[in-house]
Amino acid sequence: MDPSRRGVLGAGLFSVALTIPGWQDVVGRAEAVRSGRAARIGWPEVDMVVAMTERVSELDDQFGGRHARPMAAAFAVNTVAAYLRADAPEDVRKGMLSAASDLCYLTGYMAVDEGHHGLAQRYYVKALELAGQAGDHLTYCTTLRGMSVQAVDLGFGPRASRLADAAAAASPQAGPRMRAFLTGQQAHAAARSGHRTEALRFIGEAEVAMEKAESQEKAFGSYDPSSLQYHVSQVRYELGDVRGSIKSMQEADALRYSVYRRARVRQQCYLAERQLEIGHLEAACETWHRVLDDYPLVQSQRCDERVGIMRSSLRPYLKNPKARELYDRAMAARHPVAV
Numbered sequence: 001m002d003p004s005r006r007g008v009l010g011a012g013l014f015s016v017a018l019t020i021p022g023w024q025d026v027v028g029r030a031e032a033v034r035s036g037r038a039a040r041i042g043w044p045e046v047d048m049v050v051a052m053t054e055r056v057s058e059l060d061d062q063f064g065g066r067h068a069r070p071m072a073a074a075f076a077v078n079t080v081a082a083y084l085r086a087d088a089p090e091d092v093r094k095g096m097l098s099a100a101s102d103l104c105y106l107t108g109y110m111a112v113d114e115g116h117h118g119l120a121q122r123y124y125v126k127a128l129e130l131a132g133q134a135g136d137h138l139t140y141c142t143t144l145r146g147m148s149v150q151a152v153d154l155g156f157g158p159r160a161s162r163l164a165d166a167a168a169a170a171s172p173q174a175g176p177r178m179r180a181f182l183t184g185q186q187a188h189a190a191a192r193s194g195h196r197t198e199a200l201r202f203i204g205e206a207e208v209a210m211e212k213a214e215s216q217e218k219a220f221g222s223y224d225p226s227s228l229q230y231h232v233s234q235v236r237y238e239l240g241d242v243r244g245s246i247k248s249m250q251e252a253d254a255l256r257y258s259v260y261r262r263a264r265v266r267q268q269c270y271l272a273e274r275q276l277e278i279g280h281l282e283a284a285c286e287t288w289h290r291v292l293d294d295y296p297l298v299q300s301q302r303c304d305e306r307v308g309i310m311r312s313s314l315r316p317y318l319k320n321p322k323a324r325e326l327y328d329r330a331m332a333a334r335h336p337v338a339v
Contacts, residue, residue: 040087041096049080049099057106064262064300065113072107076100097134101127105143112150113262115301120150138178141171145185152185153302157193164189177213180206181223184231191238203235226255230267237274246274262303265294269306276313285322292326292333307333 052075060068080100088096108123124147131140144167151160164186171178187202210228233248249271256264272287288310295307311330317323 041083042088042092043095045083046092046095046099049083049096049103053099053103053106056103058259060106060110060113061259061263062261062297064298064303065110066299066301069107069110069114072103072110076103076107094134094136097130098136098139101130101134101136101139101143104130105139105146108143109146112146112153113300113302115305117150117154121147124150137171137173141167141174141178141182144170145182148185148189152189152192155192157189160189161186161193161195175213176209176216177223180209180213180228183209184223184228188231188234188238191235196239199235199239203232206231224255224257226252226257226260229255230263233270237270242274242278246271246278249274261294262298262300265291265298265300265303266306269303269310273306273309273313281317281320282322285326288326288330292329295333 053072056068056072056075059071080096080103083096084100104123104127108120108127111117111120111123124143127143128140131137131143144163148160148163148167151157151163164182168174168179168182168186171182174182183202184206187199187206190202191199206228210223210225214225229248229252233245233252236242236248237245249267252267253264253271256267268287268291272284272291275284275287291307291310295303307330311327314323314327314330318327
C-alpha cells in the first residue's frame, strides 16, 4: 500500500474518532506517538484501538470486507504499530497487545471476505502471536476458530476440525456463549469431514450451551441463536438433510439482527441454492430477489461468488418467466471492478 494512500485512509479513520466525545485529546496523543514527539501511552490509547476495531467491525457487517479492511490495515500500520513500540506500564502494554490482536483477527477475517486467503492467514498468525504475548485466551481462541471457518469454507474439513478442536482446548474456562461459539464450529467442521456422530454431538452441546447463555443474558454483536441456527443448517446439509437445512436457515434468517447485511446476503444465497436443489424454483427465486435487494450495498468476494452461482444456476430455467426476470436482474447487479 502506498504510504500517501495509508495517510489518507488513516486521516479518514481518525475523523471517525473525533466524533467520540472527549477523544480529541486522545487523537492528538496518537498523532504525537506516530510522529515521535511522544513515546508513552496509557489506557485511553488502548480504549481507542478497541473502539476503532468495534466500529470497523460494524462497517464490515453492513458493507463487507472490501470496504472496511483498507481502513483497518491503515490504522494498524499508521497508529497501532507505533503504540506497540511505545513505552507503557505493564498492564497497559498487555492491554494494547490484546487490542492489537483483536484488530489483526478482524483484518484477517475481512481479508477472507475479500478472497485474499494467504493475506488472511498472515493476519491470523500475527493475531495469535499478539494474543499469546498478552495472555489473551479469548482472542487466541477466536482466531483459531476463524482459521477453522476459513478452512471449512475452502473445503479442508480435517484441517478445519483440528483448528476448531484447538480453539476449544485453548479455552477450558469458557462461559456458555463462548462454548456455543466454539462447539458450533466444531460441529460444522466435523460434518464437513464426514464425521456424523461427532457433528451431532457437538451441535447438541452448542444448543445446550446457547440455552444457558440466553437464560443468563442477551448479547448483541456476538454468537447468538441466529448464528447457532446457521451452524445447525450447515451440519444438516453436510449430513444430507437438505430439507432440514432449509428449515434451519430460514430460522437463522428470522432471528438475525438487521445490521448483519453481509451475513444475510450469503446465508440467503445458501437458502435459495438448497430450495432449488429440491425443485422449489419459485421459492428460490423469491429468496434470491431478497438477496439482490441487499447485494448492491455489500462489497464482498464471498457474496460475489454466491451471486455468480445464482446466475449459473438460473440458466437452465430461463424459459420460466420468474427465473428469467430474476436472471436479468442478477445480470444487471454487477459490482464495478475493484481498483
